[in-house]
Amino acid sequence: MIRHNPIPALFLALASLFATGLSAVAQEQAVVSTRVIYPGETISVDALNEVMLRRPPRGNTAVARMLEDIDGKVARRTLLPGRLIPISYVREAYLVETGSPVTVTFNEGALSISLRAVPLEHGAAGDMIRLRNIESGRTFTGVVLADGTVEVGAI
Template sequence: MPATRSSSSALRRTIIAAAMATAACVPAWTAARAQEVVLIPNRVIYPGETISAGTLKEVTLVPGKVKPAAVATTLPELDGKVARRTLLPGRYIPVSAVRSAWMLEQGATVQVSFVAGGLTISIAAVTLQPGSPGDVVKVRNIDSGKVLTGTVMEDGSVRVDA
């Protein structure tokens, strides 16, 4: 009988120690979760409208509220971007609901280049669709009328690959 009491009291002490360790971690975890901040619109933002810091407000999540995945949380993720769809006040802003501002507008004249080894061919073309750096756009050669597909570069030109 004494061996049973000893093992049961040891088990009880282990359970109490584990419970205390868990309880000590919960406030730290809750405090970290409570500090999570998201940005939400403070008014309706319509598709095509540029988002600025003045159209957003910072909201601290209540303890226990989990931030959904793929939601914009920082100003650099949203400032200067353009809404793809209507963004309502007080709602999270999904990353997929915003896009970069167009670098090339439809109908603009751009420099198009084709580079292969040491050969570089440059032409002037008109954009048939808007685009941001990295987007694939169609352009029409001003001289021949041919439609080409190329990638918008950081400098605003379009690069055509073979």
């Protein structure tokens, strides 16, 4: 009578289960650039590619996981082809540029006041920026809105 040792079969079953579990964990998605993207350049989908990661990125660096995370944003640093793109390397596009006059509004109840001012800083939607009143020369702060105007509140 031939006896079979059950340990090798059990070992193989556990090894395949362990390997399958590891590959499922390691299959994360990330975004890389397909060409060099220079600082100040707006990032478009045609310059990006989604890849599957073999292992998670090192450290606590947050990287772009989907194309939508960085499409339309602007590079802060040079992005090299085939490299992961840290979220801190991109920013929202500026809606307000330094020196380009913008409309500033103040709204409270039925009262609405608007004027033209010159931004002293760049600003994306939601950013608080400093501005200079064209007529009086006084400086003040306001919040950039999604339509490219700036809103100020009561002092």
